[in-house]
Amino acid sequence: MLSFFTYEKILFIDELLNKEVQSDFIFKKSSDKSLMKDFQDSDSMITELEKKQNTPLTFSDEERQIAVEFFKYHNYYSFGIYRKLLPRREEKTYSFTECLTLYQFDTYLRENINKFTGVVELMFRATLVQQLCEAYKGDLHKGEFYLDYEIYNSESNANEVLEAFNKRMLSSKSDSAIHHIKNKEGRIPFWVIVEEATFGELYHFLTVLKSDYLEQWVANSFNKQYRKHFSSWIRTTNFMRNTCAHYSRIYGRYFSGSPPKLLKEDLKKAGIKANANQTLFANMLAIKNIIKFNPLVIDEWNDFLEDIEVKISENESLIKLYRMGYPENWRECLTISISDQLTIPAYQPF
Structure with a gap:
């Protein structure tokens, strides 16, 4: 079984996390054969939007002033896609205000x-603690059931999850994580792990549990008829x-x-x-x-x-x-x- 926390391991991993990692970059400098587009200030952005061949934007004097301020704090690259999402019409022109309306709706x-996804995340975290701790009938304390390899569908998946939790706790700066590592010698209950782990890490944890744990979690937290769907809803x-x-x-x-x-x-x-x-x-x-x-x-x-x-x-x-x-x-x-x-x-x- 994976040893969870030791003082030496804490120091070792902390050192690794703080080291700069050397890697090969994908970045390349522009050349005559592959030129990068010129940098554009707000005025040139507006001019480019006016001259677009497909779905150009029109600007009144007032809209031009608004656009200058808008592009100070909004990326032109991310805004430009909304012009392409405007419905096609015969005159083929839209005002900046119309495009901005679509941007604001988005x-x-x-x-x-x-x-609302935040609400779901809180529901997910709470039900994992309440139902899985309640469901566990193994030899370990309910708060440390996640250390029991018998709840996982494979040893390799168990190791993967525990390594992720281990790294998350060691990199955390929260008072609770530091308290449990230093004062509790790494005896960390699941309800503390759940507060520190990311949504994605907890979703992965759920998917590598044995099926009866997953099904019981759905049945007791939500509705058993959704057991084939719920995991995908959480992922979504x-x-x-x-x-x-x-x-x-x-x-x-x-x-x-x-x-x-x-x-x-x-x-x-x-x-x-x-x-x-x-x-x-x-x-x-x-x-x-x-x-x-x-x-x-x-x-x-x-x-x-x-x-x-x-x-x-x-x-x-x-x-x-x-x-x-x-x-x-x-x-x-x-x-x-x-x-x-x-x-x-x-x-x-x-």
């Missing part, structure tokens, strides 16, 4: 989805959380890296096929199906959907449902109804 989506939420946290675009994007498994009833209601699961709509379905188990945020989620509908109706010439994979009845599909809440089972002991 910002609104990202900020709110980030908030983790991906969306990272996407939003890094201010990446949400509108008009396909999420091929983390497509969720969709419920048959959701597919039927939305009138979409199972392979249509790389859209914002599919990802929001996954988040909805977790959020509905948390009664404290259901009203807030439904209010968010209402606000989206208002923004779409106010800008229907710019914001298109197909860019998000939304069916016509998208709000009905994503709304958490009373019937959804009634299907949530009561807690069942192991």
Whole structure:
């Protein structure tokens, strides 16, 4: 079994973490054969947007002043994609304000989805502690069940998870991590590990547990009928959380890296096929199906959907449902109804 913490190992790994690692860089200097684009100030950015062959932007004097200030604090490279997401129309021109409206709508989506993925992350962390510690019947203390190789589906996966937890704790600067390493000699309960590990690390931990632990976690925290879907919903939420946290675009994007498994009833209601699961709509379905188990945020989620509908109706010439994979009845599909809440089972002991 992997030895967890010793004072010598702490010093050794801490030294490694603080060393500069030499590596071969991918970066290359520009040359006559491969020139880099010239640096652009705000005025030249505006001029380039006006002269674009496809979907150029127009600027009034007032818009030009706004754009100069906007590009001081917003990356031109990330803003430019929204011009390409504007609907095609015969005159082929849009104003800077119209493009900015699409940019701001995407910002609104990202900020709110980030908030709800945060809710799911907290639900995930709490239920892992509550249900897995409760489920453990082995020889170790419930708080250290994660050290028992018998809960994992393979020894190699157990080692991988424990090494990740080990590195995370040693690199942490939190009072709790330092206290448990120095004063508790590395005797760290799972509920402390959960607070230090990343969302992704905890998801990986979940996926390498023996299937009965995974199934019992779903059954007692959520609903056993979702046992084949829930892991993918967590993965999708983790991906969306990272996407939003890094201010990446949400509108008009396909999420091929983390497509969720969709419920048959959701597919039927939305009138979409199972392979249509790389859209914002599919990802929001996954988040909805977790959020509905948390009664404290259901009203807030439904209010968010209402606000989206208002923004779409106010800008229907710019914001298109197909860019998000939304069916016509998208709000009905994503709304958490009373019937959804009634299907949530009561807690069942192991």
